[in-house]
Amino acid sequence: xxxxxxxxxxxxxxxxxxxLLSISLxxxxxxxxxxxxxxxxxxxxxxxxxxxxLNSFDEYxxxxxxxxxxxxxxxxxxxxxxxxxxxxxxxxxxxxxxxxPTDIIVSKVIRNSYNVYENYLTLNSGAKDGVKxxxxxxxxxxxxxxxxNTSTNYSTVISILNKRSQINAKIKKSNHFGSLNxxxxxxxxxxxxxxxxxxxxxxxxxxxTGGQSVIFPENINIxxxxxxxxxxxxxxxxxxxxxxxxxxxxxxxxxxxxKDRQEIINLEKREKDE
Amino acid sequence: xxxxxxxxxxxxxxxxxxxIIVFNNMNFLGYISPFPYILFIILYPVNGNKAGLIAASFAxxxxxxxxxxxxxxxxxxxxxxxxxxxxxxxFAFGLSYEYQTIRLxxxxxxxxxxxxxxxxxxxxxxxxLLEAFQLSFLLDTLITTLLSTLFTILICIIIIYLIKPNKR
Numbered sequence: 266x267x268x269x270x271x272x273x274x275x276x277x278x279x280x281x282x283x284x285l286l287s288i289s290l291x292x293x294x295x296x297x298x299x300x301x302x303x304x305x306x307x308x309x310x311x312x313x314x315x316x317x318x319l320n321s322f323d324e325y326x327x328x329x330x331x332x333x334x335x336x337x338x339x340x341x342x343x344x345x346x347x348x349x350x351x352x353x354x355x356x357x358x359x360x361x362x363x364x365x366p367t368d369i370i371v372s373k374v375i376r377n378s379y380n381v382y383e384n385y386l387t388l389n390s391g392a393k394d395g396v397k398x399x400x401x402x403x404x405x406x407x408x409x410x411x412x413x414n415t416s417t418n419y420s421t422v423i424s425i426l427n428k429r430s431q432i433n434a435k436i437k438k439s440n441h442f443g444s445l446n447x448x449x450x451x452x453x454x455x456x457x458x459x460x461x462x463x464x465x466x467x468x469x470x471x472x473x474t475g476g477q478s479v480i481f482p483e484n485i486n487i488x489x490x491x492x493x494x495x496x497x498x499x500x501x502x503x504x505x506x507x508x509x510x511x512x513x514x515x516x517x518x519x520x521x522x523x524k525d526r527q528e529i530i531n532l533e534k535r536e537k538d539e
Numbered sequence: 540x541x542x543x544x545x546x547x548x549x550x551x552x553x554x555x556x557x558x559i560i561v562f563n564n565m566n567f568l569g570y571i572s573p574f575p576y577i578l579f580i581i582l583y584p585v586n587g588n589k590a591g592l593i594a595a596s597f598a599x600x601x602x603x604x605x606x607x608x609x610x611x612x613x614x615x616x617x618x619x620x621x622x623x624x625x626x627x628x629x630f631a632f633g634l635s636y637e638y639q640t641i642r643l644x645x646x647x648x649x650x651x652x653x654x655x656x657x658x659x660x661x662x663x664x665x666x667x668l669l670e671a672f673q674l675s676f677l678l679d680t681l682i683t684t685l686l687s688t689l690f691t692i693l694i695c696i697i698i699i700y701l702i703k704p705n706k707r
Contacts, residue, residue, distance in 0.1 A: 277590060278589045278590050278593060281590050281593050281594065282593050282618065282621075282622045285593065285594070285597040285614075285618055286615065286618050286619075286622075288597075288611070288614075289597065289600065289601070289611035289614035289615040289618060290611065290615055291611070292604070292610050292611025292614065293610045293611040293612050293615055293669050293672075294610075295610065295611075296609070296610025296611065297610065297672045306605075306608055307605060307606060307607070307608050309605065311605065312605050312606045315559065315606070316606075319560060378607065378608070379566075380566045380570045380572060381570075381609070381670055382670060382671055382672075382676070383608075383609075383670075385608035387608075421608060449671075449676070449679075
């Protein structure tokens with residue numbers, strides 16, 4: 266017994282080190298392997314609060330560009346509104362789900378990262394505003410990412426510039442779809458993989474979100490094709506997609522809440538069970 | 540409460556704040572960022588409490604992870620550095636380092652530079668390796684380690700010279 270105590274006292278530093286090392290390694294491995302189960306994330310009152318304070322200073326520097334972006338978006342929406350006002354295309358109101366299939370929550374990026382392989386954003390709205398994990402985040406130019414963690418007042422977003430992000434996307438004019446990944450190289454480009462060779466594509470074609478995703482509605486802009494790689498072994502293309510969004514400069518974003526999401530998931534689950 | 544403890548607590552808080560507010564926003568060429576917060580571990584007193592250093596490094600790393608969404612990578616890297624520090628002292632200053640009075644925040648000698656260089660390399664290599672978490676990114680990891688090490692060392696030396704207590 267005495268010897269055991271002696272051993273512990275003698276090696277107390279080493280034991281402390283190994284204990285803490287195993288904790289931190291476990292946290293690291295956990296953050297790399299599981300989806301949406303991070304213990305250490307910036308959606309907490311401490312880092313969220315600090316980032317919000319810092320952002321309130323930052324905001325003033327970007328007021329002009331932010332205003333311009335908003336004005337442009339307004340013009341776009343006004344334009345779309347005039348087109349809809351044609352009486353022949355009056356939409357029938359869906360009495361079950363209400364008028365709109367989606368809800369929009371306005372939010373602001375208070376922390377943006379783009380220099381590592383797994384990038385996350387922090388937003389200043391959380392569970393209190395109705396944000397839940399797995400909602401899509403977009404801005405006026407295109408998609409931004411998917412909500413991963415939420416706390417009462419803040420939430421974290423897996424950016425599309427994250428090795429673990431995978432989003433269903435398609436060619437705008439042909440409906441061939443593939444999945445959108447990031448190879449960790451450049452902040453301006455993402456990769457569209459698993460696109461069938463049958464698809465007729467050329468450089469400059471627009472890529473939008475696909476209808477298979479239960480997170481994003483269809484036809485939200487992503488980017489344009491800038492490079493085409495043909496894989497000799499398989500029958501798929503890999504494309505470099507130039508993003509419409511400048512991911513290094515994000516201000517206000519919109520969180521998309523799809524009302525039919527749960528219904529689709531339940532249906533697919535039932536199909537799998539049978 | 541002696542003054543060494545107070546100085547270290549102050550250093551802990553100040554370096555963390557500086558890292559989060561200023562240096563985390565520095566991205567040279569998009570991916571090279573400095574991490575001068577490890578100066579806390581480097582400048583910790585040579586004969587100070589080792590268990591205290593290990594625990595403090597872990598706390599520092601975890602706070603960094605909290606702010607940068609990186610799981611436990613900063614915590615692991617800081618722990619590695621804190622644990623290997625005595626061996627680095629032995630390597631840089633010779634076997635009898637414990638009997639000398641080593642002052643790191645003083646004029647830069649080759650020994651001091653070797654020590655800071657090795658510390659930064661160990662910390663950064665662990666950090667970037669765990670951040671990539673894939674051996675196929677090894678080359679990128681090595682390049683990022685090299686470039687970030689240069690950046691961090693530059694800033695560390697500037698900070699050391701700035702806060703050097705001038706007794707003369």
